[in-house]
Amino acid sequence: METLKRAFNDRRAVVGALILIVLGLMALLAPLLAQHPPSQLSNDTWLHPNSQHWLGTTALGQDVFSQLLYGSRLSLLVGLVTGLIATVISVIVGLASAFFGGVVDDILSGITNIFLVLPGLPLVIVAAAYLQVSGVVPVIAVISFTGWAWGARVLRSQALSLRDRDFVQAAVAGGEGPLRVIFAEILPNMVGLIAANFFGAALYAVLAEAGLEFLGVGDVSQVTWGTMLYWAQSSQALLQGAWPWIATPGLCIAALGTAFALLNFAVDEVANPRLRSERVAAESKPLALKPAGAPPAGDALLQLRHLEAGYLTEKGTVRAVKDVNLEVHRGEFLGIAGESGCGKSTLAFAVAQLLRPPGQVLSGEVWLNGQELVRLPPEALRQTRWKDFSMVFQSSMNALNPVMRVGDQIADAMRAHGVSDKSLIEARVKELFGMVGIRPEYMVAYPHQLSGGMKQRVVIAIALALEPRLVIMDEPTTALDVVVQRSILQEIDAVRRRLNLSIVFITHDLSLLVEMSDRVAIMYAGEIVELAPSHDLYANPLHPYTRRLMNAFPPLEGERTRRDGIAGRPPDLGRVIQGCPFAPRCDRAMTGLCEVVAPLRLEVSAGHVVACHLYDPNVMKGRAEDHAIAAD
Numbered sequence: 001m002e003t004l005k006r007a008f009n010d011r012r013a014v015v016g017a018l019i020l021i022v023l024g025l026m027a028l029l030a031p032l033l034a035q036h037p038p039s040q041l042s043n044d045t046w047l048h049p050n051s052q053h054w055l056g057t058t059a060l061g062q063d064v065f066s067q068l069l070y071g072s073r074l075s076l077l078v079g080l081v082t083g084l085i086a087t088v089i090s091v092i093v094g095l096a097s098a099f100f101g102g103v104v105d106d107i108l109s110g111i112t113n114i115f116l117v118l119p120g121l122p123l124v125i126v127a128a129a130y131l132q133v134s135g136v137v138p139v140i141a142v143i144s145f146t147g148w149a150w151g152a153r154v155l156r157s158q159a160l161s162l163r164d165r166d167f168v169q170a171a172v173a174g175g176e177g178p179l180r181v182i183f184a185e186i187l188p189n190m191v192g193l194i195a196a197n198f199f200g201a202a203l204y205a206v207l208a209e210a211g212l213e214f215l216g217v218g219d220v221s222q223v224t225w226g227t228m229l230y231w232a233q234s235s236q237a238l239l240q241g242a243w244p245w246i247a248t249p250g251l252c253i254a255a256l257g258t259a260f261a262l263l264n265f266a267v268d269e270v271a272n273p274r275l276r277s278e279r280v281a282a283e284s285k286p287l288a289l290k291p292a293g294a295p296p297a298g299d300a301l302l303q304l305r306h307l308e309a310g311y312l313t314e315k316g317t318v319r320a321v322k323d324v325n326l327e328v329h330r331g332e333f334l335g336i337a338g339e340s341g342c343g344k345s346t347l348a349f350a351v352a353q354l355l356r357p358p359g360q361v362l363s364g365e366v367w368l369n370g371q372e373l374v375r376l377p378p379e380a381l382r383q384t385r386w387k388d389f390s391m392v393f394q395s396s397m398n399a400l401n402p403v404m405r406v407g408d409q410i411a412d413a414m415r416a417h418g419v420s421d422k423s424l425i426e427a428r429v430k431e432l433f434g435m436v437g438i439r440p441e442y443m444v445a446y447p448h449q450l451s452g453g454m455k456q457r458v459v460i461a462i463a464l465a466l467e468p469r470l471v472i473m474d475e476p477t478t479a480l481d482v483v484v485q486r487s488i489l490q491e492i493d494a495v496r497r498r499l500n501l502s503i504v505f506i507t508h509d510l511s512l513l514v515e516m517s518d519r520v521a522i523m524y525a526g527e528i529v530e531l532a533p534s535h536d537l538y539a540n541p542l543h544p545y546t547r548r549l550m551n552a553f554p555p556l557e558g559e560r561t562r563r564d565g566i567a568g569r570p571p572d573l574g575r576v577i578q579g580c581p582f583a584p585r586c587d588r589a590m591t592g593l594c595e596v597v598a599p600l601r602l603e604v605s606a607g608h609v610v611a612c613h614l615y616d617p618n619v620m621k622g623r624a625e626d627h628a629i630a631a632d
């Protein structure tokens with residue numbers, strides 16, 4: 001139901017479906033709509049369109065409109081049946097080949113390759129000439145028989161890439177049988193491709209049938225759009241001014257192709273939620289950002305001013321980053337921590353100007369070394385990125401190109417920014433490998449020859465290639481074990497000190513951050529709720545969320561104690577949140593206050609900022625007075 005609703009909301013789907021319905025009705029209602037039998041001869045030859053013959057008549061006096069209606073029956077039948085048969089064969093062969101692999105793949109791929117080189121149209125011509133069956137059956141049989149191989153090849157490639165994805169491996173590990181994995185896990189991810197395969201095969205069949213008939217190879221005694229074109233051409237209809245005879249079947253074929261194309265776009269979007277979100281974002285009015293204010297006066301390398309970022313969805317704007325004000329100093333290691341979904345990664349992407357639709361910066365400013373990034377033109381931003389700042393992504397181990405040597409991938413990043421001296425690049429790649437703790441002989445290795453930790457080091461080396469002033473690291477070591485994680489972090493820290501880099505390091509592991517960072521910012525529901533020097537935050541966490549977050553991880557030293565999680569879930573960022581966003585989960589929430597009034601961010605000691613009513617002297621004083629009055 002939801003799918004149908006979405007399809008109806010898509011203009012392309014509606015237009016495509018309407019065209020297809022009109023063509024379908026023409027075929028179904030032909031006996032009712034046609035004023036004359038389609039092949040009936042008469043003496044009224046070459047008539048122009050009139051009330052008796054809406055599209056005129058042919059050289060033999062047949063009614064063109066009736067021929068068009070009846071012609072749509074066989075033409076559409078050929079298209080739909082052939083498309084269906086070819087698609088079913090493609091799906092079965094492609095999926096079986098990819099999923100079972102080994103001998104099954106070898107045999108099916110061999111058969112597919114043979115069918116790929118079979119010439120479809122010549123075969124149809126031979127079949128039409130030699131088969132004893134007349135009509136469109138040989139056309140359907142031969143095009144279906146020869147037309148599935150290309151689709152099977154494409155679907156096999158797609159299924160092969162899906163087969164190795166984590167969600168499929170998880171389903172296999174979870175005990176799901178092969179058929180369930182194929183039909184419940186892999187197939188739904190290929191709906192767009194399968195639909196494209198069907199529409200392509202169906203249109204090819206209609207065109208092939210029309211082409212053959214037009215050449216006079218098929219059974220020209222039947223009425224199809226193709227035979228109409230054949231007879232119109234051979235009777236020189238255009239010279240006689242009978243243009244509807246030749247134009248209307250051509251228009252119908254073009255309309256069918258258009259309907260398939262429009263429906264294909266819509267199926268893609270209905271099947272792929274990501275495409276849907278991108279369309280919503282693309283259709284939304286671009287947000288008009290206010291002009292940036294004056295450049296920051298201090299010596300901070302990075303300054304965020306009232307930065308807001310989020311995602312434009314069908315249900316409205318999800319504000320994932322709210323009014324963030326933050327400074328990062330030269331050479332500083334700033335940690336940002338918080339649960340999943342609290343806006344950390346969106347903040348990192350907003351700073352790096354890497355948010356893609358439906359994500360976007362909603363308002364605010366990002367100043368890096370005197371340059372405002374949000375309003376920077378794309379080419380200037382491209383030049384700045386990697387030279388002035390770089391980013392290490394959460395899934396960066398997958399960011400390496402599998403068919404390129406890792407050393408070349410670092411060299412590529414340098415070439416993209418104008419470094420062309422080969423010996424300079426080679427020396428720099430060697431140096432970077434040394435910096436991140438990889439032996440230089442691995443420069444010629446491919447990513448699959450490296451361990452996860454080594455791949456991550458390569459990605460960090462790429463980020464350091466141009467010695468940017470700032471490196472943003474979005475959970476770069478989360479997928480690694482603690483030993484490798486620690487060793488990589490120590491190397492990052494050593495490089496930072498040596499090059500005086502600033503690092504913004506994002507993770508959910510607060511204990512790790514407290515140890516590595518100069519300052520730590522705690523994010524909750526898109527806001528920075530506490531910001532403090534690491535030692536201060538460790539010794540004296542103030543915000544109830546920070547305390548709970550700290551208690552969720554083992555301490556760096558001391559006895560082993562039981563860890564508690566944080567009960568409840570972060571709020572839905574698509575809704576307007578009233579009061580303190582942590583109130584529903586806070587064990588110190590003050591009834592009548594916290595769920596209604598949002599706390600201010602206040603500096604409670606040098607560099608220690610917190611957004612909680614408990615540390616707002618005015619609020620607490622007023623509350624104490626209220627209690628005193630109530631007690632009286």
Ligand code: SF4
Nearest residue numbers: 580583586594612613
């Ligand atoms: Fe808890 Fe209230 Fe502080 Fe929010 S403002 S963290 S609800 S005490």
